[in-house]
Amino acid sequence: LRCAVTELNPNYDFITAKYPEQQLREIPRNKLKLIRLLGQGAFGEVYEGTLKNMCANVSELSVAVKTLPALSTQQAETDFMMEAVIISKFMHKNVVKCLGVCFEEHPRYIILELLEGGDLKTFLRDSRPKTDQHYFLSMKELVHLSLDVANGCRHLEEKHFVHRDIAARNCLLTTRGEGRIAKIADFGMSRDIYSADYYRKSGKTMLPIKWMPPEAFLDGVFTTKTDVWSFGVLLWEMFTLGYMPYPGQTNSDVMQFVSSGGRLDPPEKCPARLNKIMILCWNSIADIRPTFSEIIELLDMCLQDDEVLNAPVGLCHFAMAESFKDA
Numbered sequence: 001l002r003c004a005v006t007e008l009n010p011n012y013d014f015i016t017a018k019y020p021e022q023q024l025r026e027i028p029r030n031k032l033k034l035i036r037l038l039g040q041g042a043f044g045e046v047y048e049g050t051l052k053n054m055c056a057n058v059s060e061l062s063v064a065v066k067t068l069p070a071l072s073t074q075q076a077e078t079d080f081m082m083e084a085v086i087i088s089k090f091m092h093k094n095v096v097k098c099l100g101v102c103f104e105e106h107p108r109y110i111i112l113e114l115l116e117g118g119d120l121k122t123f124l125r126d127s128r129p130k131t132d133q134h135y136f137l138s139m140k141e142l143v144h145l146s147l148d149v150a151n152g153c154r155h156l157e158e159k160h161f162v163h164r165d166i167a168a169r170n171c172l173l174t175t176r177g178e179g180r181i182a183k184i185a186d187f188g189m190s191r192d193i194y195s196a197d198y199y200r201k202s203g204k205t206m207l208p209i210k211w212m213p214p215e216a217f218l219d220g221v222f223t224t225k226t227d228v229w230s231f232g233v234l235l236w237e238m239f240t241l242g243y244m245p246y247p248g249q250t251n252s253d254v255m256q257f258v259s260s261g262g263r264l265d266p267p268e269k270c271p272a273r274l275n276k277i278m279i280l281c282w283n284s285i286a287d288i289r290p291t292f293s294e295i296i297e298l299l300d301m302c303l304q305d306d307e308v309l310n311a312p313v314g315l316c317h318f319a320m321a322e323s324f325k326d327a
């Protein structure tokens with residue numbers, strides 16, 4: 001892996017230079033049973049599965065299994081392995097856990113904890129007030145989910161790891177019901193699930209333009225302040241209940257709009273204290289954007305503010321059909 005992780009990748013030192021000793025845990029393939037397809041991944045399919053007698057008390061553990069097709073390029077193999085190494089480095093309640101890998105034969109597997117609530121973007125969209133359905137998601141719950149993701153991001157920041165793709169589609173929930181916890185759960189620039197969210201740049205690289213700050217899409221500069229900007233867009237996704245950012249605008253429009261100072265409109269009826277956090281995250285000068293510790297403090301204050309807690313949820317109606325596909 002050392003040879004494969006080029007020095008060009010700013011996360012290089014994070015991944016191998018400092019932690020060469022930590023090995024990925026190889027799981028015997030016969031302990032794993034794939035049950036059903038969860039979705040198509042960037043590399044290959046993702047399955048729900050079970051892992052047999054991993055630890056004494058639990059006989060079968062529900063897991064998610066990312067697969068890499070047998071006929072993959074060397075680059076895909078390396079990226080796939082690197083994702084397992086990255087996830088295995090984090091130990092935090094708001095970052096998905098990697099239970100192990102099956103790398104000794106093809107197809108290769110990455111085994112993750114199964115988060116039964118599914119992804120955050122789908123959850124937000126499914127939570128929209130419908131005519132008959134009694135509304136069940138409160139501002140307080142949305143702020144709590146935002147704090148979960150901010151805590152996960154602070155952990156990455158502490159480890160000097162730049163995620164580059166913080167977005168609701170890459171977060172998962174332990175459950176959809178009460179007591180749900182959000183976790184950052186995809187480190188592979190998951191462009192598969194919501195491919196419309198990504199802009200096809202030269203060649204195969206796809207970029208989540210609508211979640212990126214100007215210095216990233218103009219100059220390819222990625223720092224922890226990139227993740228802060230993206231977190232601001234995630235907050236906007238949260239309080240619009242999963243709208244596509246910059247509704248009706250293509251990625252090219254957005255690059256033009258944002259680099260000349262344009263910003264997302266704060267969600268309608270969204271409390272000022274929340275809008276202020278988003279605006280701080282979208283400062284064109286990266287160093288002035290808040291740290292995740294500061295964001296956590298500001299979100300905690302939202303929990304003490306009745307104007308926030310009593311605000312109506314997700315009553316934004318954009319003229320354009322929000323599922324507008326990027327040209």
Ligand SMILES: C[C@@H](Oc1cc(-c2cccc(S(C)(=O)=O)c2)cnc1N)c1cc(F)ccc1N1NC=CN1
Nearest residue numbers: 038039046064112114115116117118170171185186
């Ligand atoms: C890799 C995959 O990981 C998982 C997906 C689901 C999961 C995803 C969707 C639905 C359900 S569920 C509610 O049917 O259990 C569980 C649950 N746990 C995982 N660890 C994933 C991580 C993300 F951060 C975002 C999307 C996905 N995928 N990949 C393919 C489909 N989702």
